[in-house]
Amino acid sequence: MLKIAVIGGRDTVMGFKALGLDTFPASDSAEAGKILRRLTRESEEEYAIIYLEETFAAQIQGEIERFKDSPSPAIILIPGREGSTGMGRQALRAAVERAVGTNILGD
């Protein structure tokens, strides 16, 4: 059976743990990147969805990009404790720009 992982700061991750998701607390982006690599490699698609805290995503963009075109796993950015940084919306804009060639959402 497939599982869902949450990577983020200790405080962010705590709440998800109670929901029964697998949580992986990280203290900085380097650690988050390491965890992400481990989850996507060793587990062999055991994790179908990986939620990643936005604040860590900026520095490990390359890691995330690798899975953009493969059907699994889905790496989804979620806002952290400090609120949304707009990176999640950025992903939406990037996808639109890629498909249409220009940003037609107007934001």
Add this chain to the structure above:
Amino acid sequence: MAGTTIIPTRMVLNQLKGRLRTARRGHKLLKDKRDELMRQFMDVVRRNKVLRERVEDGLTEAFASLQVASSIMSPEMLEQALLYPRQSVELGMKFKNIMSVNVPVYSFTTKNNDPTEIYPYGFAQTSGELDDALENMAKVFEDMLELAEVEKTMQLLAEEIEKTRRRVNALEYVMIPDLESNIKYITMKLEENENATKVRLLKVKEMVLQQAHNYK
């Protein structure tokens, strides 16, 4: 076309005409595919936008209530309360085919179906705020799951659209004009040859007549 040598014969001409027909048909089909993909994509984008806003708002709220809970309870207590989840989530994944793009569809089952069973602790030592926080969390999680599905679909569709668009453009601006200009070249060359033959025959006829009747 420059760069490639084409032999101006009828056989090559027929071949090129066949290829042009195929290219035109392919172009039309791919264009239809692109348009349909685009339509689907815009739907997905719109849904994604709504969901993302909902998830971000929901999470902010959930984190805020968790913050309140953690300020009331000691961090050790909080950690202890959440350490052993009673609930566990199992994820099922199927694939749906949208215009030959395989996109994931998630379904999840929780081990405990009772929604009141999300609290992995006894109520005696924890504050009510923690209950609220977890309830908020559980609510937003359903949206998060849908967001994952929609966002992945969006990314996969974007990739497919990009590929299809390139193909359509390659056919429209490179393949088809190339073939057309080659066909034109061959037709002109053949006409030229035909004219040359005709002129030569006329000339020969003239010469033969002259020899036979000694016309001056």
